[in-house]
Amino acid sequence: MPELPEVETVRRGLAPSMEGAVLKELELRRSDLRFPFPVDFARTVSGRGITSLSRRAKYLLIDLDDGMTIVSHLGMSGSFRVEAGASADAPGTFHHPRSKDEKHDHVVFHLTGAGDDARVIYNDPRRFGFMDIVRRADMVSHPFFRDLGPEPTGNELDADYLAKRFAGKAQPLKSALLDQKNIAGLGNIYVCEALWRSHLSPLRAAGTLVTDSGRPSEALERLVIAIREVIADAIAAGGSSLRDHIQTDGSLGYFQHSFSVYDREAQPCGTPGCGGTVGRIVQAGRSSFYCAACQS
CATH class of the missing domain: 3.20.190.10 (MutM-like, N-terminal)
Structure with a gap:
C-alpha cells in the first residue's frame, strides 16, 4: 500500500x-x-x-x-x-x-x-x-480522521507524546508504531526503516521505552528522530525528482533504492561494524525486516 x-x-x-x-x-x-x-x-x-x-x-x-x-x-x-x-x-x-x-x-x-x-x-x-x-x-x-494521531512530520509528534501512549504497553513496538491512533500515516516500510535507524527491535515491548517515572527513555528519543528523518528523506527523494522526470515515463523518486532493511532479507546489515544479516519475521500478518544483531 x-x-x-x-x-x-x-x-x-x-x-x-x-x-x-x-x-x-x-x-x-x-x-x-x-x-x-x-x-x-x-x-x-x-x-x-x-x-x-x-x-x-x-x-x-x-x-x-x-x-x-x-x-x-x-x-x-x-x-x-x-x-x-x-x-x-x-x-x-x-x-x-x-x-x-x-x-x-x-x-x-x-x-x-x-x-x-x-x-x-x-x-x-x-x-x-x-x-x-x-x-x-x-x-x-469524520470517521476517516477523528481517531488519527499526529503526523510524523508535525510538531505534535515528540518523545513525550509517545511516552504517554506507550507507557505500560506490552504491545510489540512494531505494532504500536503502525497503530494510526498513535501516529497517522506511518506504514510498514518506514516503520521497519525507522526501527533499524534507531537500533530497536520490532519485537520489543513498547512500554520498555518509557521510564518508571513515565518519561521517555533515550531509546525513545532516538526513535522519534529516526521516524522524522526517514519520512523526510523519503519525501525529499520523491520530491527532488519532480523537476527532472521525463513526463511520458512518469517515474518519480528513488528512495526504495536506499532501503536499509525493508525487503532485504538475507542481505548484510548496513550498520557500520555490525556484521549481522537482515532477517524477516511476520507480525500480525505483516513482514518485519530487521537485524537481530544490532536491533534490540
Whole structure:
C-alpha cells in the first residue's frame, strides 16, 4: 500500500495541474471502487473550483471552492496520471509498480482554467482505493480522521507524546508504531526503516521505552528522530525528482533504492561494524525486516 511519502509526492505532482483549476466535469466510469461513490458525486463536484491540494495521513484531500473536500485513498494499487495535450505524467513512485493499463482508468477529472486544459486520471486495477466527499469544516469529526494521531512530520509528534501512549504497553513496538491512533500515516516500510535507524527491535515491548517515572527513555528519543528523518528523506527523494522526470515515463523518486532493511532479507546489515544479516519475521500478518544483531 502506498505510504505517506508516496502520497505526499503524488500531491506535489498533481498540485500544479489541479490547484486553481475548475473541475469542469468528473467522469465516473463505474459505480464504485472499494466502496460505492457518494450519491450524486459527479454532479456535486462538477463545475467547482479547486482551491488547494493537501494530505492527512495517507489521504489525498482536494479542496473545492464551496467548502467541500474530495477525499481520495489510493488503496493497494491506485495511482493518478496527468494528461495535457500529447504528454502524460504519473506523479509518484511506489515500491510496487503502478498500472498504466487504460482499462483500469475508473475516474477522470476534466480540468480547465489552470493553464492548459488537462485530464487527471485515477487508475486502480485492484479497486481497493476509494473516493468520498466531506465538508471541510466537519473533517476533524469524520470517521476517516477523528481517531488519527499526529503526523510524523508535525510538531505534535515528540518523545513525550509517545511516552504517554506507550507507557505500560506490552504491545510489540512494531505494532504500536503502525497503530494510526498513535501516529497517522506511518506504514510498514518506514516503520521497519525507522526501527533499524534507531537500533530497536520490532519485537520489543513498547512500554520498555518509557521510564518508571513515565518519561521517555533515550531509546525513545532516538526513535522519534529516526521516524522524522526517514519520512523526510523519503519525501525529499520523491520530491527532488519532480523537476527532472521525463513526463511520458512518469517515474518519480528513488528512495526504495536506499532501503536499509525493508525487503532485504538475507542481505548484510548496513550498520557500520555490525556484521549481522537482515532477517524477516511476520507480525500480525505483516513482514518485519530487521537485524537481530544490532536491533534490540
